[in-house]
């Protein structure tokens with residue numbers, strides 16, 4: 001209604017500027033509509049346009065103020081989540097750059113992918129056997145800082161993150177777990193073991209959980225979850241595939257929000273994601 005009344009007159013600029021049009025700062029000449037105000041509705045409508053234009057300008061300025069984030073990913077296996085996040089960074093859906101890959105298995109699929117894509121690979125923790133390879137917890141923290149890492153993303157990493165690293169990167173380490181925490185989590189529950197436990201329990205739903213990492217396994221603040229149906233005759237492999245497909249979508253969406261600084265912490269300590277489409281909405 002407003003747009004029809006508003007843009008029925010002669011305008012000095014397109015009735016609806018194309019999305020890619022640069023939003024100029026508010027200047028009287030640019031935002032003055034060149035038609036006579038025929039009624040109070042037009043005057044009201046003009047105020048709407050000016051307010052919207054100002055909001056867009058502010059929003060545009062805010063977007064320009066947000067820097068790209070430097071990301072380190074930790075894996076122990078194939079690294080399919082790592083690859084999806086990397087594709088998101090390259091494709092533009094994630095405003096971040098993968099600057100380091102950390103693994104406890106230097107020949108795993110995720111490490112091979114990193115080396116093929118020019119991403120430095122670090123070994124952590126040191127192998128149990130006597131070896132010069134691998135970093136100590138202190139060395140790991142130092143290297144992450146030297147690379148200017150903003151966020152650490154665990155994606156199928158199967159070792160305990162040491163307290164030194166948790167303390168050095170507060171509210172900046174995320175993990176994805178293949179079940180709906182707090183159920184089916186903790187020491188000993190990883191990979192196919194998780195899906196077997198879910199099936200044995202008779203649970204009708206499963207799905208990925210993304211949470212902040214604290215000093216214990218899977219007890220950090222939950223940031224995002226997505227539910228998938230458990231089918232009556234599911235094998236662990238079939239359930240794993242259904243959950244993994246959902247992991248890929250959820251992790252890229254969450255990392256995009258992290259990089260755009262859309263994580264807000266509620267007063268009771270629960271982290272929320274601010275909607276990209278409607279900043280007044282959180283989930």
Ligand SMILES: Nc1nc2c(c(=O)[nH]1)N[C@@H](CN(C=O)c1ccc(C(=O)N[C@@H](CCC(=O)O)C(=O)O)cc1)CN2
Pocket residue numbers: 154157158159160161162166175176177178186187188189190213214215216217218219220
């Ligand atoms: N400080 C933290 N470190 C890690 C967390 C965390 O929440 N806090 N999450 C894990 C990932 N994870 C579940 O999401 C998980 C991984 C591994 C285990 C586990 O029991 N591991 C075995 C060793 C397995 C192996 O070496 O192959 C063990 O510790 O005995 C539980 C949960 C990553 N780190």
Ligand SMILES: NCC(=O)N[C@@H]1O[C@H](COP(=O)([O-])[O-])[C@@H](O)[C@H]1O
Pocket residue numbers: 075076077078079080081082155156157176177178189190191194244247
């Ligand atoms: N508790 C940790 C855990 O079980 N993590 C799980 O390991 C898999 C890694 O797959 P990927 O290497 O293909 O990303 C993912 O399903 C992830 O949720």
